[in-house]
Amino acid sequence: MSAENVREIVTDIYENISSQSLEKGDVLINTLHAIQDHFGNFIPIEAAEVMKDLTGLPLSRIYEVLTFYTMFSTHKRGKYVIRVCKSLPCHVTGGQAVVDSLKNILEIDFGETTTDGLFTLEETSCLGLCGVSPVMMINDEAYGNLTPERVSEIVDGMVSRERSE
Amino acid sequence: MSKPITVLVSIDSNSLLLGARHFKNYLSTLTENYNLNSIVEILETGSFGDYGRGVLFLVLPDNVMYSVKSEADIEMLVMEHLLKGRRVEELIVTDFDSAARVEATETTKEERIVLRNAGSIDPRNLEEYIALDGYQGLAKALRLTPEDVIEELKKSNLRGRGGAGFPTGLKWEFTQRVESDEKYVICNADEGEPGTFKDRLIMEGDPHSVIEGMIIAGYAVGASKGYIYIRGEYFESVASLRGAISKAYEYGLLGQSILGTNFSFDLSVRLGAGAYVCGEETALIESIEGKSGRPRLKPPYPPVSGLYGKPTVVNNVETFACIPPIIDKGASWFKSIGTASSPGTKVYSLCGDLVKRGIVEVPMGTSVRDLVQKYGGGVPNGRTLKMIQTGGAAGSFIKPEEMDAQLDFDSFKKYGASLGSGVILAIDDTHCAVDIARNLMEFFAHESCGKCAPCREGTHVIVHILDELSKGRGTSEMLNQLYDISETMEESSFCGLGQSVPVPLRSILDRFKDEFLAHVNSPQCPVGACKFEKSTKKKR
Numbered sequence: 001m002s003a004e005n006v007r008e009i010v011t012d013i014y015e016n017i018s019s020q021s022l023e024k025g026d027v028l029i030n031t032l033h034a035i036q037d038h039f040g041n042f043i044p045i046e047a048a049e050v051m052k053d054l055t056g057l058p059l060s061r062i063y064e065v066l067t068f069y070t071m072f073s074t075h076k077r078g079k080y081v082i083r084v085c086k087s088l089p090c091h092v093t094g095g096q097a098v099v100d101s102l103k104n105i106l107e108i109d110f111g112e113t114t115t116d117g118l119f120t121l122e123e124t125s126c127l128g129l130c131g132v133s134p135v136m137m138i139n140d141e142a143y144g145n146l147t148p149e150r151v152s153e154i155v156d157g158m159v160s161r162e163r164s165e
Numbered sequence: 166m167s168k169p170i171t172v173l174v175s176i177d178s179n180s181l182l183l184g185a186r187h188f189k190n191y192l193s194t195l196t197e198n199y200n201l202n203s204i205v206e207i208l209e210t211g212s213f214g215d216y217g218r219g220v221l222f223l224v225l226p227d228n229v230m231y232s233v234k235s236e237a238d239i240e241m242l243v244m245e246h247l248l249k250g251r252r253v254e255e256l257i258v259t260d261f262d263s264a265a266r267v268e269a270t271e272t273t274k275e276e277r278i279v280l281r282n283a284g285s286i287d288p289r290n291l292e293e294y295i296a297l298d299g300y301q302g303l304a305k306a307l308r309l310t311p312e313d314v315i316e317e318l319k320k321s322n323l324r325g326r327g328g329a330g331f332p333t334g335l336k337w338e339f340t341q342r343v344e345s346d347e348k349y350v351i352c353n354a355d356e357g358e359p360g361t362f363k364d365r366l367i368m369e370g371d372p373h374s375v376i377e378g379m380i381i382a383g384y385a386v387g388a389s390k391g392y393i394y395i396r397g398e399y400f401e402s403v404a405s406l407r408g409a410i411s412k413a414y415e416y417g418l419l420g421q422s423i424l425g426t427n428f429s430f431d432l433s434v435r436l437g438a439g440a441y442v443c444g445e446e447t448a449l450i451e452s453i454e455g456k457s458g459r460p461r462l463k464p465p466y467p468p469v470s471g472l473y474g475k476p477t478v479v480n481n482v483e484t485f486a487c488i489p490p491i492i493d494k495g496a497s498w499f500k501s502i503g504t505a506s507s508p509g510t511k512v513y514s515l516c517g518d519l520v521k522r523g524i525v526e527v528p529m530g531t532s533v534r535d536l537v538q539k540y541g542g543g544v545p546n547g548r549t550l551k552m553i554q555t556g557g558a559a560g561s562f563i564k565p566e567e568m569d570a571q572l573d574f575d576s577f578k579k580y581g582a583s584l585g586s587g588v589i590l591a592i593d594d595t596h597c598a599v600d601i602a603r604n605l606m607e608f609f610a611h612e613s614c615g616k617c618a619p620c621r622e623g624t625h626v627i628v629h630i631l632d633e634l635s636k637g638r639g640t641s642e643m644l645n646q647l648y649d650i651s652e653t654m655e656e657s658s659f660c661g662l663g664q665s666v667p668v669p670l671r672s673i674l675d676r677f678k679d680e681f682l683a684h685v686n687s688p689q690c691p692v693g694a695c696k697f698e699k700s701t702k703k704k705r
């Protein structure tokens with residue numbers, strides 16, 4: 001990933017999203033989402049530098065936004081980011097057991113990434129899927145009615161799919 | 166040409182998790198295999214509002230609702246009902262009311278205004294929305310003066326559904342009266358109150374109802390631009406609204422000269438990125454402006470100085486969805502439903518230890534007891550109900566004997582039960598009050614934005630105390646500290662987030678004082694949920 005390459009990619013994304021802009025500055029967060037999706041679950045510092053040039057905002061401001069919002073990351077995360085809900089509706093329907101099993105199976109704690117670079121485990125607040133709690137999201141896909149057994153099926157399934165690819 | 170039989174299948178986030186897409190595809194395959202294509206139409210729709218029992222399939226015109234849990238169920242549905250016209254009794258959901266089943270006379274009948282179309286139309290099809298009086302409210306509004314639209318809304322006494330219950334008509338009037346070259350309308354779709362999933366359902370089941378409400382707001386207050394700020398995690402809702410907006414542009418309902426008038430309105434979706442505090446309207450405005458979502462000092466309030474310092478209306482998804490029918494059918498119709506101080510309906514999210522978890526829409530003033538027992542089906546597995554948190558994370562805990570509380574915007578004053586965002590979280594007797602309180606306070610500690618000390622530090626000290634208590638290392642003095650911190654946070658926190666933390670905390674402390682004390686005085690947690698640890702440094 002060369003510097004020119006990053007500049008070109010980020011500029012493309014920004015220009016593409018700017019067409020939705022109604023007012024100056026109102027697409028920054030949408031753009032950061034798209035950049036993060038492109039680079040695979042994180043925003044490299046080089047991309048933030050390019051955004052600084054494109055928007056005229058100070059780098060500190062972009063960094064502040066990146067670190068304020070839970071969904072953004074400035075350091076590399078796993079190919080799959082697992083966000084498990086820690087809020088009360090999940091907690092009372094067996095959420096803690098799901099959290100414990102995720103930590104056990106992946107052998108990592110919140111905020112950590114597995115050594116093979118596949119999974120990052122994060123906690124999240126309510127995902128609004130309380131009708132089928134406990135729930136988690138793996139990237140943009142949601143999984144509900146979880147039990148420790150179901151969690152291990154899902155993770156095993158993803159690992160074996162990755163290995164066969 | 167429409168086909169004689171229609172099967173509606175609910176495709177929303179919750180149903181998808183139960184395998185809705187797979188079942189629907191399987192149904193298509195089977196109808197094709199049995200040459201039923203010419204007589205059976207399979208349509209996707211939004212949620213029917215119930216998830217306890219599998220994916221719901223509604224067969225019309227027979228009006229039979231099936232709950233499908235496996236491929237075998239689909240096979241039965243096709244072989245018996247579609248091929249032979251025989252009802253599959255064991256799969257039928259009996260006590261169910263959907264917008265499409267108008268004749269339902271069962272005890273669990275709902276009153277649907279906001280969810281009038283969810284579960285009966287294809288949310289991606291604008292024509293279906295229009296066929297069911299969609300955009301009639303807008304057409305009527307555009308024939309009235311902006312003042313008359315606001316007057317009608319004020320008469321209806323519609324109050325904001327986000328939780329605070331501020332009169333919507335008044336908010337619009339404030340915004341309308343301020344002179345400005347630019348004004349904005351914002352839909353707060355940053356649904357993050359734990360236990361709330363109603364806005365997701367509205368956006369995925371009937372996105373045009375929100376868009377129509379926003380266009381009417383734009384006309385009434387004199388705004389030409391609007392934003393829908395949706396949680397970044399709500400991928401399905403974002404897709405649903407983006408699709409609906411582009412359809413609305415295609416049909417001339419958004420953009421220049423709407424419906425042939427000289428009123429123009431642009432609408433665009435903005436994403437959140439995982440910050441609960443952005444549900445606070447000024448933090449949300451900061452976020453749209455591309456900044457960290459930290460709340461602003463109020464006053465000035467958004468109707469005077471909001472987005473980019475211009476007059477701005479900010480309303481919740483559910484509030485906007487109420488607007489079109491109010492304009493279309495009139496304020497007196499709306500006021501005939503609900504209670505005097507809080508007219509209309511409320512959409513509740515039923516969650517936690519309930520047999521039937523899901524969404525119901527019922528008139529304001531419905532009791533917690535009805536929501537828990539009638540609509541929620543009570544507590545499963547033969548357990549006993551221990552407490553109910555009403556209104557969301559910032560709402561109060563009540564005991565089962567207080568369930569006669571009738572929920573509306575005044576019920577906190579009257580019964581100590583919050584309406585909030587309409588959450589009913591049932592908690593059974595396998596749970597410990599200290600553990601529940603700790604989990605909840607961890608949420609607030611995580612979501613405090615850090616701007617003011619009472620909230621930033623207060624939540625952390627509260628979590629520390631509750632953590633000590635849950636490990637058997639607490640003192641009775643700590644309980645007093647919890648009350649002290651509550652008072653400080655309530656009085657001196659910068660925004661509603663910190664100010665509201667004491668509501669759930671004090672309500673659970675007051676009602677379960679003995680259980681909290683038992684964590685100080687007993688050798689173990691009375692429920693057995695907390696694991697006591699031997700303290701290495703006793704007596705602090």
